[in-house]
Amino acid sequence: MTTRVAVVSAGLSQPSSTRLLADRLAAATARELGGEVELDFVDLRDHARDLADNLLTGFPAPALRAAIEQVVTADGLIAVTPIFSASYSGLFKTFFDVLEPDSLAAMPVLTGATGGTERHSLALEHAVRPLFAYLRSIVVPTAVYAASTDWGANGADKALNHRIDRAAAEFGALLLGRSATRPSDPYTDTTPFEDLLAAQH
Template sequence: MTARTIAVVSAGLGNPSSTRLLADRLGAATARDLGRGAEVRVVDLRDHAHDLVNNLLTGFPSPALREAIETVTGADALIVVTPIFNASYSGLFKTFFDVLEPGSVDGMPTLIAATGGSARHSLALEHAVRPLLAYLRAAVVPTAVFAASDDWAGDADADRTLADRIDRAAGELAAVVAGRPRARAADPYDEPVPFAELLARG
C-alpha cells in the first residue's frame, strides 16, 4: 500500500502554542491509525505570515509559501487547527485558505480542530470553520476537536476526555483515507491565473 501523507495546518501565533500542540497530537494519532509509512507534514502558518500578506497583494507566493501550499494540496488528508478569536477562526488561518487556488482541496478528507480560552468558543468549529471547509469542498469528518485552556491544565480527567476526542476524530479521518484513494491535485501553478482575472478579484 502506498504511504499516505497527512498535511497539518497550524495557525497558532505563539511559540510554544497550544494550537500547535493540538495539531501535533492530531497528526500523530492519525498517522498511528493509518499505520506503517504514514507521514505527517506540518505547515506552521506563523512562519508564513508576511508571505501570505504579500501573496494577497501581488497574487504570487514566495518559494517557501508555494512549498507550504503544495504540501497541503498534494496530501492524502488534511488536519486544520486554528485559535478562536472573536468567535471565529483567526485572520491568519483564513488568509491561508484565501490564497489557495479554487479546487485545491476538493474532496480531500479533512479534520477540523480549534483552541480557545473557554469551552464556550467550541461552537465556532461548527458555525465558522466547518462551513469554510465545506465551501472549499473538502470532505470534513463528523467529529471536530476543541481544546480549551482547562484541557491543558494537567487534570487527568480533562486530559483523558481530550485524548478520547482526538482518538475518535483521528480514527474517522484515517478510515476515510484508508477507504478510498484520493487523486493527486494538479500543480495549481501550471496554468497561471490570467492577469485580468487577478484584477477582477480586487
C-alpha cells in the same frame, strides 16, 4: 502504500497550544494508519508576511509556494486554528484564501481549534466546518476543540484524548476508504415496552 497528511497550524506563539493539538491529532492519525503515513507540518506563523504579500500581489513567495504545494498535493489535511472573536484566526483564513479554487476539493479534512474557554467550541461548527464545505472538502464528523481547562487538569486531558482518538479514527477511515467503526449504542438491545407491561400481569 504511504499516506501523505499535511498538518496546518495557525498558532501565533511558540510554543503554541494550537500546534500542540495539531501534533496530537497527527500522532493519533499515524497510530490509526499503522505508521504508514508521512506528515508534513506547516506553521502559518512562519508565512504571515508572505501571505499578506500574496494577497496584494497574487503571487506566493518561494517558501509559501512550497507550503501550499505540501497542502494541496497531500492525501489528507489536519487543520487547527486558535479561536479569536468566536471564529478562526485571520491568519488561518488568509492561507485558505490564497489557495487555487478546488485545490482542496474531495480532500479528507480533520479540523481542530483551541481557545481560552469552552464557550468558543461551537466555532468549529459555525465557522470552520462551513469554510471547508465551501472548499468542497470532506470534513470528518468529529471536530476537536481544546480549551485551556482541557490540558491535563482533573482528568480533562483524558476526555480530550478520547475526542482526539475518535476524530483520528474517522479521519483514518476516510483516508483508507473504509467506514469508521460506529460506537455501540447501549439502547439497541432493549425490552419492548409491551413486554414490560405484560410482565406486570
